[in-house]
Amino acid sequence: MNDPVYIAVCMIIMAGTTYLLRVTPLIIFRKKIRNRFVQSFLYYVPYAVLAAMTFPAIFTATGNTAASLIGTGAALVLAFFRRSLLTVALGAAAAAFIAGLVI
Amino acid sequence: MKHRSHFLQGIKHGTPIGLGYLSVSCAFGMSVCTSGFPVWVAGLISLTNLTSAGQFAGTSLMLQGAGYAEIALATLIINLRYFLMSLSLSQRLNPDFGTFRRLSAAHGVTDEIFAVAIGQPSLLSPAYMRGLILTPVIGWTAGTVLGGIFSQILPGIVVSAMNIALYAMFIAIIVPPAREHRPVLFVVLAATAVSLCFSYIPFFGFLSGGWSIIVIAVIVASLAAVLFPVGSGDADEHADETDADRDASGAETSCADNDMSEAGRMQEQPDTEEVRHE
Incomplete structure (x- = not known):
């Protein structure tokens, strides 16, 4: 890098x-491309990519697996309640940070 | 005068997009700069790419030291949709759009800008497109730089926790639509399941990070496109109804606290799942 x-x-x-x-x-x-398959394929690609990039990499993201898992949980909960990207990112980091101090 | 009013109209329509981009790119800047990117590199990537998923994937592949072909192909597949957006946009440009103006407007084709532009009742003028694209570009780039600068003043112990921020951001992008649309939920769970297999089953060791993402994207998105086609048609309305029906029940819980065995089941039996809820 x-x-x-x-x-x-x-x-x-x-x-x-x-x-x-x-x-x-x-x-x-x-x-215009009106092919239904192509349109659908392109619609789904970003979700598949982001999911594949997130898991399992997120489990070891902070270098401390337990803290990362807690951060992952926080991210899932915050995202589930439709918090903004910034809130989810900071919330997960905060949860992982606190967990890292405690564990 | 006409140009001026078109330009201002574009600015007016683009400003909410730019503000939205500001916070998203701030998160991007913070997470990639804590992972080791210089602030100016992150800013330049945002300025020249002006994408979300595409540049997120590219930068995380760079952090893994992925090969050039991997990065090119991943970027190509993730951003293929812009090709379609430009295609349909090209039919909406007014005759004032010469080659040079097309070359410059092309950079601004993002999901949100496209959505606003395509919703305009009249043909699009170059001045309007300039205004529409300007604030989102500024917001996206400035947010990245601000986030990057902010991350530089954090102490080291906070920085290691911040490494999770990029992935948390991905979760923030995929979970809300997965709540609402079962096909997206299927895609997310299936991609997760395959990704876990690729990572933990030694047989797949020959696939590096970038290639496994490309393979997963092609397989899962193709499967979903066959099972749940989108676009103007019956299936789309049908899918929406199914979503609405299910909104209060299982989809939500299985999304938030699903474990990986759930993901595996979903992947094996999408049809039975779908049938059961009708």
Whole structure:
């Protein structure tokens, strides 16, 4: 992570890929995609990705499994009650922090 | 004068989006900067990507030291939806949009900006789009930098607890829609179950973090697209009814305090689950 070349190349890859996806239809294609499967697939992809990235990585995120599990629980409860992203993030961190002090 | 009023109209419509972005990106900035990203890198990523899930995935792959191909493919799959949004947006741009203006408006195609733009009754002018995109870009970038700066002044013991913030944010994104839409709940639980298998079953050791996410996204989203197609049609209304019917009962509890065996069951028997509630 401390290699500036790696960081720069990754940033260019991410920004370039994202921009190409957005710009190609505006410049080249002028047709709508009405395929139901494609639309549904694209709708579900972000949820699958975020869930797969979160679990099981979150269980060891703070370096203390017990504290991480408590933080995970706090995040689930806060998110379940539709708290904002910032509240859930800080709430989970606070729970993990306090648990880390106690355990 | 016409340009000016269109621009101001765009600003008016974009400001609530920008304010919403400010707090989300603040959480993003805080979590990636405590994980080791320099503040300016986080800010630049927000400015050049202007995505949520896409750049969250990209940055967490960077933290794992993932390969370039993994990062490119993950970004591509997660952000594929922008391709569709740009496609439908391209039919709503007025004739003043030349190539250069299209090139610059393309950067601002996000879920929220697209939703507002596509809801306008008339064709979109370049001035309106400029106004609409401006505040969200500022909000998204400034929030990231503010969050990053804030995280720098935290003491070390707090920082290790803050490492959970990024994942907590993902949970905050996926849980509320999973509460309301059973198909999303299915996707979340199935993806979680497969991800746990990939991580804990030694056989799947050959799949690194980035590739396993790509494989999971393709498999689970395809399965969900077959089982629960979305879009204008009967199935969508039907899905909504099912959600409403179930709102007070099982879906909520199984979402908040489900354990992984629940996730496994869901994944194996989506059909029976669905039938049972009709």
